Amino acid sequence: MTYVPEDLILKYLKGTLSPKEREQFESWLDQSDDHHNMVNDFRTIWQVSDSREKEIDFGTENEWSKLQASLGSADSAASGTRFKTKPYFLRIAASIAFLLISSFVLYTLVFRGHDVIHETTGKVEQVILPDGSAVWLNERSRIIHDRDFKNGRNITLEGEGFFEVKPDSRKPFIIHTGQAQIKVLGTSFNVKAFGQEILTEVFVVTGKVAFSALNSNNSIVLTPGSNGVLNKHDQKMTIQHSPPLNITAWKDRNLVFRKTPLREVVKTLQHFFKTDIQVKNERLLDCRFTSTFNDPTLPEVIETISVALDLQVDHQSNVYTLDGEGCKTN
Numbered sequence: 001m002t003y004v005p006e007d008l009i010l011k012y013l014k015g016t017l018s019p020k021e022r023e024q025f026e027s028w029l030d031q032s033d034d035h036h037n038m039v040n041d042f043r044t045i046w047q048v049s050d051s052r053e054k055e056i057d058f059g060t061e062n063e064w065s066k067l068q069a070s071l072g073s074a075d076s077a078a079s080g081t082r083f084k085t086k087p088y089f090l091r092i093a094a095s096i097a098f099l100l101i102s103s104f105v106l107y108t109l110v111f112r113g114h115d116v117i118h119e120t121t122g123k124v125e126q127v128i129l130p131d132g133s134a135v136w137l138n139e140r141s142r143i144i145h146d147r148d149f150k151n152g153r154n155i156t157l158e159g160e161g162f163f164e165v166k167p168d169s170r171k172p173f174i175i176h177t178g179q180a181q182i183k184v185l186g187t188s189f190n191v192k193a194f195g196q197e198i199l200t201e202v203f204v205v206t207g208k209v210a211f212s213a214l215n216s217n218n219s220i221v222l223t224p225g226s227n228g229v230l231n232k233h234d235q236k237m238t239i240q241h242s243p244p245l246n247i248t249a250w251k252d253r254n255l256v257f258r259k260t261p262l263r264e265v266v267k268t269l270q271h272f273f274k275t276d277i278q279v280k281n282e283r284l285l286d287c288r289f290t291s292t293f294n295d296p297t298l299p300e301v302i303e304t305i306s307v308a309l310d311l312q313v314d315h316q317s318n319v320y321t322l323d324g325e326g327c328k329t330n
Helices: 006-014 019-029 033-056 061-076 087-111 262-273 282-286 298-309
Strands: 116-119 125-128 134-137 142-145 153-164 173-176 180-184 188-193 199-206 209-213 219-222 227-231 237-240 254-261 276-279 288-294 312-316 319-323
Touching: 006 019, 006 033, 019 033, 134 142, 180 188, 180 199, 199 209, 209 227, 219 227, 219 237, 254 262, 262 276, 262 282, 262 288, 262 298, 276 282, 288 298, 298 312, 298 319
Parallel strands: 153 173, 276 319
Antiparallel strands: 116 142, 125 134, 134 153, 142 153, 153 188, 173 180, 180 209, 188 199, 199 227, 209 219, 227 237, 254 288, 312 319
16 A cells, blocks of 8 residues: 655644544654654744745735835826836746745655655555565565655665665665665665664665665675664664574564574564564563464464463463463473
């Protein structure tokens, strides 16, 4: 599902959102810090335009009377006498010009700045880009790009996406996130860059990727099987040569656990199923779990874990709570 939020932002600023639109707007706003920044940019432009519009007061009887009087005076003047433009008329003309320019800037920056927006809500979607490259978007993610890549293969990503990039040595493929830039010529890789999370991660499947931090001079080169991690707080970048097993599980719909600590299993399941899982007895977090799932359901996985580790499961609303006596670490 493609969703362009600009119309809702304008309604929000005008205070005309319906209850359903407000719910949709607030849900979108909470997804990313970049969304908050976008709304603040809109508000700034809106306030400037609104203040100028209030200065003009086009519809008042007084202004029109003054204008008509000036025009009448000019008509009754002797032939050859120049019409003298009043200062207030110049102010009105200047205000009109400012509004026209402001409206054009607003339209250009907001509505025409990026031609295409693809945004997902409750499911994974595949998008074919203008150059034939493909991207799979995870839930609550979006990309923005020019319609035809005429000015280069540039993508803005919010959330998580898996990219299969068509090789083109003349045009590097560049992904921009809130914290980093990823540059490739032709390869396949996964990018995880949710605005509310501390880490930005890039996992390379094939090819080579240049991964750079925007707020520092730090950069690393990633090769197949490596996972680059950027911490947005200290701008530190690291490479994991043995990355977690389930980095692309959201796309492939396969889960693999090999003597994985329960703390990591829970973290993976929460990301995979978008649900809350709690462990009541902290000693259970070091228990090791091994199993493989192909396109699983959450009840199926929870049942398997409970049997393997002898746990009790409590399910209330959308929260699963695991409890038990603990186990020996190995």
